[in-house]
Amino acid sequence: MGSSGMLARRVVETEMPIMVKMQELIRGAKNAMSLAQGVVYWQPPKQALDKVKELVWEPSISRYGLDEGLPQLREALKKKLCLENKLHKSSVMVTAGANQAFVNLVLTLCDAGDSVVMFAPYYFNAYMSFQMTGVTNILVGPGDPTTLHPDADWLEKTLSETKPVPKLVTVVNPGNPSGTFIPDPLLKRISDLCQDAGCWLVIDNTYEYFMYDGRKHTCVEGNHIVNIFSFSKAYGMMGWRVGYIAYPSEVEGLGAQLLKVQDNIPICASIISQHLALYSLEVGPEWVTERVRDLVKNREIVIEALSPLGEGAVQGGEGAIYLWAKLPDQYVDDFKVVSWLAHKHGVAVIPGGACGCPGHLRIAFGGLTEDDTKAAAERLNRGLEELVKDGMLE
Numbered sequence: 083m084g085s086s087g088m089l090a091r092r093v094v095e096t097e098m099p100i101m102v103k104m105q106e107l108i109r110g111a112k113n114a115m116s117l118a119q120g121v122v123y124w125q126p127p128k129q130a131l132d133k134v135k136e137l138v139w140e141p142s143i144s145r146y147g148l149d150e151g152l153p154q155l156r157e158a159l160k161k162k163l164c165l166e167n168k169l170h171k172s173s174v175m176v177t178a179g180a181n182q183a184f185v186n187l188v189l190t191l192c193d194a195g196d197s198v199v200m201f202a203p204y205y206f207n208a209y210m211s212f213q214m215t216g217v218t219n220i221l222v223g224p225g226d227p228t229t230l231h232p233d234a235d236w237l238e239k240t241l242s243e244t245k246p247v248p249k250l251v252t253v254v255n256p257g258n259p260s261g262t263f264i265p266d267p268l269l270k271r272i273s274d275l276c277q278d279a280g281c282w283l284v285i286d287n288t289y290e291y292f293m294y295d296g297r298k299h300t301c302v303e304g305n306h307i308v309n310i311f312s313f314s315k316a317y318g319m320m321g322w323r324v325g326y327i328a329y330p331s332e333v334e335g336l337g338a339q340l341l342k343v344q345d346n347i348p349i350c351a352s353i354i355s356q357h358l359a360l361y362s363l364e365v366g367p368e369w370v371t372e373r374v375r376d377l378v379k380n381r382e383i384v385i386e387a388l389s390p391l392g393e394g395a396v397q398g399g400e401g402a403i404y405l406w407a408k409l410p411d412q413y414v415d416d417f418k419v420v421s422w423l424a425h426k427h428g429v430a431v432i433p434g435g436a437c438g439c440p441g442h443l444r445i446a447f448g449g450l451t452e453d454d455t456k457a458a459a460e461r462l463n464r465g466l467e468e469l470v471k472d473g474m475l476e
């Protein structure tokens with residue numbers, strides 16, 4: 083078959099990313115409110131935006147910058163990593179968001195045909211990054227049925243029995259799609275298992291500041307660990323596209339390899355966005371935690387809305403901006419339910435099947451103000467009551 087035939091086949095076989103499907107669904111459903119996308123409702127700090135406005139005429143803003151990021155931003159991030167995350171031996175590369183950071187890492191650390199490990203329910207973009215970069219054997223481990231914590235006993239067995247040893251294990255902490263927080267002892271155990279097996283551990287800390295009920299986010303550091311962070315949610319900078327990789331400085335060649343990938347994808351993260359990130363960092367994490375504190379109200383509103391699903395159906399929500407809910411047993415085809423909720427009840431949520439767990443829903447509670455969350459939650463509640471009582475009536 084010619085190369086164009088190959089391309090056509092791949093395009094046909096490849097399923098649309100879930101967020102693209104959701105955007106289409108929301109466009110097609112009249113006035114649907116979204117509890118689907120993982121976003122926050124706030125904008126970046128005003129003082130940071132005001133400063134950035136003054137920069138647009140600077141010639142350096144329109145040029146390429148250093149591949150690894152603005153030196154002053156990297157310096158500030160190194161300080162932040164030491165102070166807040168207790169990461170003292172890490173180098174920093176700034177990326178166009180945490181998703182690009184993850185792709186960089188998969189391209190750097192994995193080869194086609196490798197096996198890798200993640201846990202269900204998983205972050206769909208991480209899964210797709212593995213798929214599109216040629217990793218063929220994606221081992222999906224279970225979460226604890228109650229806490230949804232990654233099953234470390236399963237990991238121990240899998241790492242010892244899979245030959246060749248999986249190249250990389252990845253976790254999101256706190257999690258997307260469940261909002262489950264991985265407590266420090268479990269994170270350390272996962273890290274030790276990876277170290278003993280000789281595989282990488284990649285931790286996505288996108289929601290580091292999004293912790294509720296007195297829980298505290300922690301990081302682990304080691305020469306087998308790479309941590310990913312993002313400005314998107316914390317500082318309301320989704321569209322500015324800034325994230326970063328904290329990788330072990332002592333591992334020879336890792337930085338060079340990451341730079342090779344970086345130079346071929348974004349070259350550098352947007353320069354003006356990096357300045358906004360720096361100004362936002364100067365405003366400080368209290369600005370973020372103040373906003374996160376208020377999200378508890380949204381979380382409660384959504385939990386209440388999910389009550390028709392019954393006791394024990396709702397899990398997660400310890401951190402991040404997500405709740406995870408089990409549909410009644412007969413609704414394994416969760417996309418059908420999601421589509422019905424959007425068209426009939428005007429509210430969009432994510433189907434659990436996109437995260438490896440059909441029959442579930444992911445509900446995001448950070449994207450709307452409290453009043454709008456109430457309005458969206460009312461629709462969700464009405465829809466779920468009807469679903470449970472009468473099924474999906476048109």
Ligand SMILES: Cc1ncc(COP(=O)(O)O)c(C=O)c1O
Binds near residue numbers: 120258286288314
């Ligand atoms: C776990 C996780 N990682 C990465 C991202 C993407 O972040 P960014 O906008 O920095 O690419 C998201 C966004 O939803 C996420 O939930």
